[in-house]
Structures are given as structure tokens and as C-alpha cells.
Amino acid sequence: MELGVGIGWRPEIAAEVESLSGIDWVEAVAENLCADHLPDSLVRLRERGVTVVPHGVALGLGGADRPDPGRLAGLAARAELLGAPLVTEHIAFVRAGGPLTASPRLEAGHLLPVPRTWDALDVLCENVRIAQDSLPVPLALENIAALITWPDEELTEGQFLAELVERTGVRLLIDVANLHTNHVNLGQDPAKALDELPVEAIAYVHVAGGVERNGVWHDTHAHPVTAPVLEVLAELRSRVDPPGVLLERDDAFPPAAELAGELDAIRATLRRAAPPAGPRPSTRGTAHDGGRDGDDAGNGSVDGERAPATVVPAGTRDRTAVAQTALLSALVAGTPAPEGFDHRRLRVQSRALAAKRADVVAKVAPELPEILGDGYRAAFLAYAGSRPMSGGYRRDALDFAEHVLIAGGPADPGARRRLTYWWQDRSGARPPRRTTRLVRAARTALVGR
Secondary structure (H helix, E strand, C coil): CCCEEEEEECHHHHHHHHHCCCCCEEEEEHHHCCCCCCCHHHHHHHHCCCEEEEECCCCCCCCCCCCCHHHHHHHHHHHHHHCCCCEEEECCEEEEEECCCCEEEEEEEEEECCCCCHHHHHHHHHHHHHHHHHCCCCEEEECCCCCCCCCCCCCCHHHHHHHHHHHHCCEEEEEHHHHHHHHHHHCCCHHHHHHHCCHHHEEEEEECCCEEECCEEECCCCCCCCHHHHHHHHHHHCCCCCCEEEECCCCCCCCHHHHHHHHHHHHHHHHHHCCCCCCCCCCCCCCCCCCCCCCCCCCCCCCCCCCCCCCCCCCHHHHHHHHHHHHHHHHHCCCCCCCCCCHHHHHHHHHHHHHHHHHHHHHHCCHHHHHHHHHHHHHHHHHHCCCCECCCHHHHHHHHHHHHHHCCCCCCHHHHHHHHHHHHHHHCCCCCCHHHHHHHHHHHHHHCC
16 A cells, blocks of 8 residues: 655644645544544545545553543544545553552553563553454554653564564554654664564654754654654665655644645655665564563464464553553652652653643643633643643643632632633533523623723
């Protein structure tokens, strides 16, 4: 399946994406799409023959729990609505706690790395099989960027991905910006990872921008693509001709001309790095080098055949759940850091998670920064330090507003009334009727004068 060169479709740049020439395909965040109808922009793109791939961010296939059937059904529905040739997700966990640990459910609001251990691999492989059986099209999984690494890992990133492909037949979405991020933050060599992973399993490639602050690379998707990231793309192209390459941009959107320039740079990199006689044979090793003695990973194939399902050994999910819950609790609830982690890096990750929550809540509930003004961000970060996210971002926005009101804020009486009405409008069991909304809107306008 050849995709070509594409760009991430986002509502904020829908018009710009439609205006770009030479776009073969786009990728849309699955959770931002309704399951029963498409935005007009995507309808027009599909009518022009542009392929649309749904990209999930909330399954948490690397988590200790089995995938949620409702989330899988939603991803499947979006794939069918789009007529997509495949769907993609991440090798990550995004929530922890719950029944396996008899503790409150915690949401990260972000993609967190799974430990590259045999236990984590067993859980991931079973979760991937469950997802594959629930989806109408093939699944590809993306490597993620990380600020932290787990202690006592047993596999390199390339070995971990190779073993995952061999066991499940899943395809890979390789993000070269994430390989660069892990090189800066964790000292992991992108070339070694590319040598070890099964490049023939690559479905497509992500390219994105970021920024370095105080020696830490932040994979922001809000900055231009840098030369080192394009160098990793060139390394990958010297090994294989990827079926598709996609530019990601999620914030601080530039004009269409700048996006077109980045796409041209990607195309130029692919041309320059192409080997003169075609892709060289894969030089990767296998995950069995240094692996478990006598362990047979099966006969999984990237052509769609998978090894027979195996049962996750008893206790593996429980151990994974305890470890992931301890880490996430340290990141979002201020509990002691688990043994073996870099405490400084955990603090950086914790601040990054809180900052992302503040940014996303400001997007899904723009009235909050409008009502609270310059005090919004400081108030939200103080709230996030003591209140872990237990649901989605819209729930988080409501909980934050309630927290501010209970604490007696905002100090300005007019802002307090506006925040109260905003919270009342959205916290009921069902949305208010149209008449009620009109009355409250008029009341809000009056008190805001």
C-alpha cells in the first residue's frame, strides 16, 4: 500500500491543508472525529481521492488492562466511515490504577513509555491481538518520544519492536522525530534502532518539529522540523523506501507556505537519501539475541498472518499494573518516585504533563482562560499538582472550575458569577434546553458589563 507524502489534518489548518498541492493523503486524530459523520473538509478531501487515515491516541495498548471494547468500537467505526486502508495507535500507556490495583483510576493525558521488558511485551502483544481482532483494517503502531526511561530494561527499542512484529504481525509507524527525541533525552542511537527494527514492517513515517530546552528535547509538534530530524529520516530512507511519510503539526500553526516548505524539505531528503541501487537488505538483529532461552516468539508476519495466540503468564498483568500505577501516581499525584527512576527527569515529565493539561483544557473550554484571565494558568497548575486527571479533558475542565469555585475564587464577583453559570450549564445530567441556554447567555452578558 503506497501512501506517498501527506500531512496531519487538524481543524485549525483544514483550509490550508486543502490548498496544499501534491498532498497524497492526510492523517486525522481519531478521537477528534465523530463516529457517524465527517467534517466538510475531510469530505472534500476524500472526494478528491485523498486517503484519510485515523490515528488513535487513547487506547493505551501498552497498559496493564485489556483494551476497552468501547474505544476499539469507536476506532473501528471511524476507520469504516473514512474508508481507511489502516488505523494507527501508539506503543504507550495512558492510564493506570483501577481494578487490577484496587486503586483510583488515573489518566496521564499523554503517551507514556512502557518498560522494554518481557513482561511488558507479553501484555502488549495480547492487547495488540485483541485490537487486531476488533478492527476492520490492519493496525500499525507508533514508537513514542520519552523524557524518562524505566530501570532494568531487558531489550533495546529496536529489539522490542522487532519482537512485537514477529509475535503479532502488526505494522509499524516509525516517528523519526521521536527517535531523535530519545537520542537527545535518553542517549539512544537512532541508527542502531533502525538497524534492529524490521523496516519491512513500516506502514509509514512521521516527521515533526520540537525544541530543546535545558538539555531536554521536547517533542512539541509546534515548531519547524529541524535538520537533525531530517537526518534521521535520511538514515531510514537509506535502508528502506517507506510507503508513506507524513508531516505532523499540532499547535502554533504556520501559514500554508511554511507547511509547503517543510513538505518540500521532506521530499528533498527522501530523494537525496535514496540508495542508488534500491534499498539495501535489512541488517537488523533479532530480539532473541540476549533474550529468553528457548522462547519461541511464533511465526507472526507483516503480511497479515499471526502466530497462534498465547496466554499472558499468570501475574504478569498484575505486576505491570502495579509498576505503571506507581509511576503515573508519582507523575500526577506527587507520590514518592518508584525505585530506580531518575528523580530529576520525573519532575520534568510531571511539569510537562501538567502544562499539557493546562493547554488542552484551555482549548476544549476556552471560556475558562477568558473568565480567569492572566490567572488561569497559575490556578490550573496549582490545581493539577493536587488533583490527578481521572477522566477526559472536558471532565478535567469541569473539575477545575468546581475546584476554583469551592476555593472561593475568582476574587472578582463578576468573574465568579460567569464561572458559576458556565459550570452549571455543563455539569448537569443532560445539556440545558435551548431556552435555558439563551436565558443564561443573556444573564452572562449582563453580569459581564
